[in-house]
Amino acid sequence: MSDVIVNVTGLRKAFGQLEVLKGIDLKVERGQVVCIIGPSGSGKSTLLRCVNLLEEPNGGTVVVGEHELTDPDVDLDFARRGIGMVFQSFNLFAHLSVLDNLTIAQRKVLKRDKDEAKKIALANLERVGLSEKAHAMPSQLSGGQQQRAAIARALAMDPEVMLFDEPTSALDPELVGDVLSVMRRLADEGMTMLVVTHEMQFAREVADKVLFMDAGVVVEQGPPSQVIADPQEPRTQEFLSRVL
Numbered sequence: 670m671s672d673v674i675v676n677v678t679g680l681r682k683a684f685g686q687l688e689v690l691k692g693i694d695l696k697v698e699r700g701q702v703v704c705i706i707g708p709s710g711s712g713k714s715t716l717l718r719c720v721n722l723l724e725e726p727n728g729g730t731v732v733v734g735e736h737e738l739t740d741p742d743v744d745l746d747f748a749r750r751g752i753g754m755v756f757q758s759f760n761l762f763a764h765l766s767v768l769d770n771l772t773i774a775q776r777k778v779l780k781r782d783k784d785e786a787k788k789i790a791l792a793n794l795e796r797v798g799l800s801e802k803a804h805a806m807p808s809q810l811s812g813g814q815q816q817r818a819a820i821a822r823a824l825a826m827d828p829e830v831m832l833f834d835e836p837t838s839a840l841d842p843e844l845v846g847d848v849l850s851v852m853r854r855l856a857d858e859g860m861t862m863l864v865v866t867h868e869m870q871f872a873r874e875v876a877d878k879v880l881f882m883d884a885g886v887v888v889e890q891g892p893p894s895q896v897i898a899d900p901q902e903p904r905t906q907e908f909l910s911r912v913l
């Protein structure tokens with residue numbers, strides 16, 4: 670069995686005339702953390718959204734685990750179960766308690782019974798340090814706590830891979846650290862993660878591999894010691910000189 674969990678080849682995506690992804694190849698192996706960096710508008714979110722087919726690619730293939738999501742005959746709902754996604758903007762259900770946010774998809778999608786869903790929800794809230802907020806409403810949480818709840822909600826579905834799209838970009842600076850610590854812990858536990866981020870320190874310390882994207886192509890990829898600490902391509906050098 671292959672240890673490649675995410676395998677993207679020749680991925681292309683256009684919005685009308687605008688070519689946003691121009692042939693992306695990306696492999697994520699089991700247990701790896703891969704960080705995607707690059708300027709705003711370079712196609713990072715679109716790439717992540719194509720990995721779980723929230724956007725439909727115009728060409729290329731996306732395989733996650735055992736499923737080819739770009740196969741027209743695939744059962745997308747089933748294939749997506751192995752993929753957890755965390756967005757910049759938390760996306761908790763505002764009218765549900767934190768606990769109910771964590772149980773609803775487990776019950777509806779995975780058909781877990783109430784007690785089991787609750788037990789798994791509480792275990793995952795503990796994992797992100799939010800046990801005491803189970804009965805709070807999202808509006809009663811700080812941004813960092815909401816984001817950790819969103820991470821716990823994704824984890825409760827037992828994903829094979831977690832996708833993060835700038836999970837700390839909407840947070841006040843003092844709340845960023847808590848979310849990054851949770852992500853570091855997940856990485857240490859062996860979770861496979863694909864992370865779009867502007868947190869270069871996180872990428873440098875946690876990533877096994879870093880991809881630098883610009884204008885819809887992967888300009889440079891490799892270990893952080895190479896791509897972040899010693900970039901070879903002028904576009905990567907220029908980007909890093911602006912963000913570091």
Ligand code: ADP
Nearest residue numbers: 684687689707708709710711712713714715716
């Ligand atoms: P990044 O996440 O790197 O900032 P995005 O993937 O969000 O970049 O966007 C890449 C380009 O695609 C941008 O020019 C953006 O305006 C465009 N784009 C993204 N989503 C859509 C959409 N749904 N419709 C039209 N254009 C889009």
Ligand code: MG
Nearest residue numbers: 713714715835
């Ligand atoms: Mg984006």
